[in-house]
Amino acid sequence: MMTVILVILIIMPGLVSAGRSVTFENPNPCALRGSSVEFGCSYDYPDGETVHKTTWSKGGLKDGRWIRTNLSSLPSYGNRVEYLGDRQHNCSLVISDLQDNDTGYYYFRFDTNRYGWRSKGSVYLSLAGLTASVYPDSVTAGEKVTLQCSTTLQLLRPPNIVWFRDGQRVAKPEFQARAEDAGNYSCAFRGHESVTSDPVALNVLYAPVKVLVEVSHDDNLAEGSSVNLTCSSVANPAADSYTWYRRTGSPNSSLELVGSGQVLSLPSMEPSHTGHYLCRARNPLGEESSAELLLEMDETISHSLILRVGFAVKTAVLLMLPLVLVWVWKRRSAAED
Structure with a gap:
């Protein structure tokens, strides 16, 4: 059993x-x-x-x-x-x-x-997880950049991948770097764009661009006014040198070096200060100049000031004349006595 x-x-x-x-x-x-x-x-x-x-x-x-x-x-x-x-x-x-x-x-x-x-x-x-890579991660403008996306298993083929820079779609995974291409890049599977890799940064080095001159002065730019010219630029690395030039003659005349530093100060405006000013910004990758800025005094204000001064002098003379005449008369009277 x-x-x-x-x-x-x-x-x-x-x-x-x-x-x-x-x-x-x-x-x-x-x-x-x-x-x-x-x-x-x-x-x-x-x-x-x-x-x-x-x-x-x-x-x-x-x-x-x-x-x-x-x-x-x-x-x-x-x-x-x-x-x-x-x-x-x-x-x-x-x-x-x-x-x-x-x-x-x-x-x-x-x-x-x-x-x-x-x-x-x-x-x-x-x-x-997806891993984004940028080769190289620091370039000079004009150099080639390659974006690669991978998992722990394999390098993923470009047709299956979409790229983003700071949240905006990127057209191609290979490109010649420009200043505006700097930023944080991430990748995702096509059709699953909401699942992205951790971002990786691309640093783009470039010479100064967008060099601008701003002028600040008293309300009326007349003789004796205080004037400051400020130079700004966009560059990576930042501009480390600023020089100032003035052109006083025709557009073909030579430039005169008048100062250095990001701010050019004219504490007391004089007729000799008038002219076309420009700033030149420089970093280790190159230099760029601003457009020329015309700086001139307001002649109307100057003439008005001269007229006011002349009128004041004439008024003072007219007021003083009777007193002078009285004083002369008294002196004569005293001499006759």
């Missing part, structure tokens, strides 16, 4: 497993953080049985024991899991918005009207 029971126990597992199986299309998928992944899955069971329940679970250690927990009971998977399968032979599953704690082992189980069967194997999900 004992021999018969032993034979039955040995044969039973084989009888139960006959015709039952679970097959995973890719047992070791790797997906990007923030993206979605599909576990392709199929299952079989003996003819005549009916499937009434399917379950996906995740394996993990708890109190030193390996247990499988239904995904439906894990709050972190809420609204992120979609079962694409059926109760026939398809058991595919999609997990979206992948997070770091989604890595691990996943199992499938189905229950028929006669027996429950869980997969012997598992799907192990690993996550990878």
Whole structure:
């Protein structure tokens, strides 16, 4: 009797497993953080049985024991899991918005009207992030720049990748650097632009551009007025030298060096200060000049000032004349006496 029971126990597992199986299309998928992944899955069971329940679970250690927990009971998977399968032979599953704690082992189980069967194997999900690289990461304007995007598994082909600079789309992964190309670059899979890599910076070095001169002075620029000319530029590295020139003759006349530094001060305006001024900004990569700025005194104000001074002198003379005449008369009278 004992021999018969032993034979039955040995044969039973084989009888139960006959015709039952679970097959995973890719047992070791790797997906990007923030993206979605599909576990392709199929299952079989003996003819005549009916499937009434399917379950996906995740394996993990708890109190030193390996247990499988239904995904439906894990709050972190809420609204992120979609079962694409059926109760026939398809058991595919999609997990979206992948997070770091989604890595691990996943199992499938189905229950028929006669027996429950869980997969012997598992799907192990690993996550990878996109890595953006800029070669070289510091260039002089005009040099070639190459953008590369990769995961921990492979270098990704350009047609599958889109690039952003400071959040704006970049047309090509290779270009000749310009000043405006400096910024932070990130990459993403085409069709999944919301999941981007960490940004990487591109530094573009260039000679001064946009050299401008601003003038500040009293409300009326007349003789004796205080005038400041300020030079500004855009450069990388910043301009380390500013020189000032003045042209007093025709447009073809030579320039005269009149000062250095970012600010040229004229504390007391004189006629000799009039002319066309320009600033030249320089850094180790080159130099650039501003447009010429005409600085001239307001002759109307000067003439008005002269007239006011002349009128005041005449008025003073007229006021003093009677007093002088009285004084002369008194002196004469005293002499006659």
